[in-house]
Amino acid sequence: MTDPSWLEYNRRGWDERVDLHLEAESYDLGPLRFTVARTLADELGFSDRARFVEADVYDAPKVLNEVFDLVFINWGALCWLPDIRRWAEVVAHFIKPGGALYQIENHPCAEVFENQEGMPGGMPGYSIPYFTREALRFDDPSDYASPSPLQNPVRYEWSHPLGEIVSSLIASGLTLNWLHEHDSTSFQRYSALVKDSYGMYRWPDKGWFPLSFSLRAGRLDTRVGRAEQQSRPAKVISNQ
Numbered sequence: 001m002t003d004p005s006w007l008e009y010n011r012r013g014w015d016e017r018v019d020l021h022l023e024a025e026s027y028d029l030g031p032l033r034f035t036v037a038r039t040l041a042d043e044l045g046f047s048d049r050a051r052f053v054e055a056d057v058y059d060a061p062k063v064l065n066e067v068f069d070l071v072f073i074n075w076g077a078l079c080w081l082p083d084i085r086r087w088a089e090v091v092a093h094f095i096k097p098g099g100a101l102y103q104i105e106n107h108p109c110a111e112v113f114e115n116q117e118g119m120p121g122g123m124p125g126y127s128i129p130y131f132t133r134e135a136l137r138f139d140d141p142s143d144y145a146s147p148s149p150l151q152n153p154v155r156y157e158w159s160h161p162l163g164e165i166v167s168s169l170i171a172s173g174l175t176l177n178w179l180h181e182h183d184s185t186s187f188q189r190y191s192a193l194v195k196d197s198y199g200m201y202r203w204p205d206k207g208w209f210p211l212s213f214s215l216r217a218g219r220l221d222t223r224v225g226r227a228e229q230q231s232r233p234a235k236v237i238s239n240q
């Protein structure tokens with residue numbers, strides 16, 4: 001598929017980012033690293049309810065022998081995973097009957113474009129074709145949340161079309177309740193984007209293409225009627 005050490009490259013990059021993101025204004029609290037996560041839980045008063053289990057996401061069923069009412073996945077998870085079908089199986093594995101996945105993620109359309117010199121108004125230019133299947137190798141010391149250059153600049157990512165994400169969840173036994181596409185995202189992906197009053201970054205003029213999506217996918221509880229299992233969409237930050 002690619003250089004067999006892709007996971008190690010990504011791990012090094014993420015371990016390095018922990019300290020940078022703790023300082024980063026846009027993160028406010030920083031991302032999770034094992035010991036940092038415990039300290040943050042302490043500070044927020046969640047230590048009695050929060051438990052941290054560290055594993056590659058594909059190995060999660062081997063290290064966690066439980067099922068849950070809700071699997072919540074937010075920004076920047078899917079691009080690190082080569083196999084989206086297997087990811088969906090892992091998600092479904094952890095959801096109780098009657099439970100659900102709630103996810104908010106960068107839209108794969110947004111991966112197609114990047115900042116490019118000379119574009120009018122800081123608008124992005126074409127970068128990676130939407131249907132690229134092979135691993136994307138980046139050698140880039142910049143970070144989306146911190147101005148400090150990374151010492152571990154190599155990372156591997158994969159592009160997953162929206163249809164494949166949704167179809168993989170359905171194939172894993174979940175039922176799609178809703179899917180929303182949004183014209184805003186959580187970081188300044190392109191210089192043209194402007195920060196709104198929620199701290200989200202959106203188009204300055206027109207909604208050129210979706211920047212993020214959110215979805216809910218449930219596992220039906222066969223003991224309960226379908227109507228009782230319909231849930232209301234969560235409130236989402238979007239002007240659509």
Ligand SMILES: C[S@@+](CC[C@H](N)C(=O)[O-])C[C@H]1O[C@@H](n2cnc3c(N)ncnc32)[C@H](O)[C@@H]1O
Pocket residue numbers: 010014030031032055056057058073074075076077080
């Ligand atoms: C962009 S960050 C997103 C973190 C969090 N969702 C947020 O919004 O702050 C990507 C995260 O994915 C984790 N990650 C990357 N590859 C992974 C893998 N194969 N298994 C588990 N986690 C992985 C990284 O350690 C990092 O914490």
